[in-house]
Amino acid sequence: LANRLQDTLSRWRGKGKVTEADVNEMMREVRLALLEADVNFKVVREFVAKVKERAIGQEVMKSLSPGQQVIKVVNEELTALMGGTQSKIEHAKQAPTVIMMVGLQGAGKTTTTGKLAKYLQKQNRRPLMVAGDIYRPAAIKQLQVLGEQLNVPVFTLGDQVSPIEIAEQAIAHAKENRLDYVLIDTAGRLHIDETLMGELKGIRDTTQPHEILLVVDAMTGQDAVNVAESFNEQLELSGVVLTKLDGDTRGGAALSVKAVTGKPIKFAGMGEKMDALEPFHPDRMASRILGMGDVLSLIEKAQAAVDEDKAKEMERKFRKAEFTFEDFLDQMAQVKKMGPLEDLLGMIPGMGKMKGMQDLKVDEKQIDRVEAIVKSMTVDEKQNPEMLKNTSRKRRIAKGSGVTLQEVNRFIKQFEDMRKMMKQFTRMADQSKKKKGKG
Numbered sequence: 001l002a003n004r005l006q007d008t009l010s011r012w013r014g015k016g017k018v019t020e021a022d023v024n025e026m027m028r029e030v031r032l033a034l035l036e037a038d039v040n041f042k043v044v045r046e047f048v049a050k051v052k053e054r055a056i057g058q059e060v061m062k063s064l065s066p067g068q069q070v071i072k073v074v075n076e077e078l079t080a081l082m083g084g085t086q087s088k089i090e091h092a093k094q095a096p097t098v099i100m101m102v103g104l105q106g107a108g109k110t111t112t113t114g115k116l117a118k119y120l121q122k123q124n125r126r127p128l129m130v131a132g133d134i135y136r137p138a139a140i141k142q143l144q145v146l147g148e149q150l151n152v153p154v155f156t157l158g159d160q161v162s163p164i165e166i167a168e169q170a171i172a173h174a175k176e177n178r179l180d181y182v183l184i185d186t187a188g189r190l191h192i193d194e195t196l197m198g199e200l201k202g203i204r205d206t207t208q209p210h211e212i213l214l215v216v217d218a219m220t221g222q223d224a225v226n227v228a229e230s231f232n233e234q235l236e237l238s239g240v241v242l243t244k245l246d247g248d249t250r251g252g253a254a255l256s257v258k259a260v261t262g263k264p265i266k267f268a269g270m271g272e273k274m275d276a277l278e279p280f281h282p283d284r285m286a287s288r289i290l291g292m293g294d295v296l297s298l299i300e301k302a303q304a305a306v307d308e309d310k311a312k313e314m315e316r317k318f319r320k321a322e323f324t325f326e327d328f329l330d331q332m333a334q335v336k337k338m339g340p341l342e343d344l345l346g347m348i349p350g351m352g353k354m355k356g357m358q359d360l361k362v363d364e365k366q367i368d369r370v371e372a373i374v375k376s377m378t379v380d381e382k383q384n385p386e387m388l389k390n391t392s393r394k395r396r397i398a399k400g401s402g403v404t405l406q407e408v409n410r411f412i413k414q415f416e417d418m419r420k421m422m423k424q425f426t427r428m429a430d431q432s433k434k435k436k437g438k439g
């Protein structure tokens with residue numbers, strides 16, 4: 001979806017004047033892109049109608065950059081489609097607040113129960129996790145392990161007592177022990193069936209939960225939407241948690257869930273770890289769908305600043321790991337033209353999530369020092385990073401640039417790391433190009 005929309009939209013971005021026919025053509029492509037991304041067809045139809053109406057309206061046609069305006073409208077409507085930010089968890093007037101986790105097998109209920117417990121714990125709440133899945137072997141154990149890891153109590157009566165009774169007793173236990181949230185993990189099945197729904201309704205009727213959260217796997221696309229629709233019909237959900245958004249999901253499910261069920265996506269699961277739960281942000285998701293991170297504006301910025309031939313040459317060098325200190329200086333100069341480095345890094349998709357990237361805080365002063373170091377190198381040294389294994393050379397450079405030998409060492413190490421990373425990046429880019437070609 002992202003690629004397709006990006007291609008379409010980038011063609012329009014710079015356009016000076018937009019006619020009604022242009023908008024129609026553009027909307028045709030947006031429609032196709034959304035359908036391809038497995039977005040529900042009714043949702044697509046309404047969405048396109050809305051955008052069209054606004055795009056053909058005054059606000060866009062009369063603006064100075066209509067192409068840009070249309071994109072803005074698409075972005076805003078995508079955000080609206082997914083609802084506002086509604087990650088608030090209901091809080092009962094009289095403790096405990098009861099939250100029931102439902103969903104199909106493997107969607108991430110148990111994991112999300114743990115994540116939610118941790119989330120509440122951070123807000124100084126005292127959650128209790130309830131082992132209500134008595135069918136799947138080791139399901140109880142899985143929750144107990146999480147409980148131990150998080151230091152959150154787990155309530156279980158083994159697998160011989162009915163989940164309804166377990167849930168009921170769990171609430172009594174929470175009251176006695178002054179625990180203020182009861183998170184009920186329930187069983188799932190591979191498909192929705194009456195037995196499952198019957199049991200869930202039983203738990204709901206006896207515990208009167210304040211929240212019924214449906215956990216759905218974002219990777220399942222349109223299926224996730226169908227699942228949400230059935231669960232909502234049967235149980236009247238209060239919200240949805242979309243898991244596995246850390247994977248290569250394009251967001252089709254996120255787009256349709258709210259529109260089809262009317263229920264907000266409250267949280268997004270971004271990984272298997274217990275802290276990988278985030279409040280769901282429709283605006284960020286819209287940007288991700290429109291351009292994975294903010295590739296469009298990154299490209300725009302880069303195009304404005306970087307001489308294209310130079311960029312190509314640079315890419316060739318990255319690939320061959322021929323990248324030298326001289327290129328590094330060049331690159332620095334280009335990057336400086338583009339604005340603060342941190343902003344740029346943030347715009348590269350996946351960069352924010354990459355390990356270690358959070359620590360890569362960019363200090364502009366440091367850049368100046370680095371420049372001084374490189375400028376103190378001889379021409380030969382600049383072009384042959386290997387020469388700098390020699391300590392006396394490094395000492396000379398340190399003196400010349402007014403920094404310590406340690407700093408020179410650190411920079412050379414960073415430079416080598418960067419070369420490695422660049423190689424990885426180009427490899428990743430190649431792979432995704434291949435994938436795109438196949439699809």
Ligand code: GDP
Binds near residue numbers: 106246270
């Ligand atoms: P349940 O059957 O619904 O209780 O599902 P589980 O909680 O046991 O999760 C099934 C699998 O999905 C496990 O391997 C989890 O680690 C994984 N999982 C759950 N949520 C996420 C997520 O947000 N991202 C990723 N990558 N994996 C997840």
Ligand code: MG
Binds near residue numbers: 186
């Ligand atoms: Mg489970």
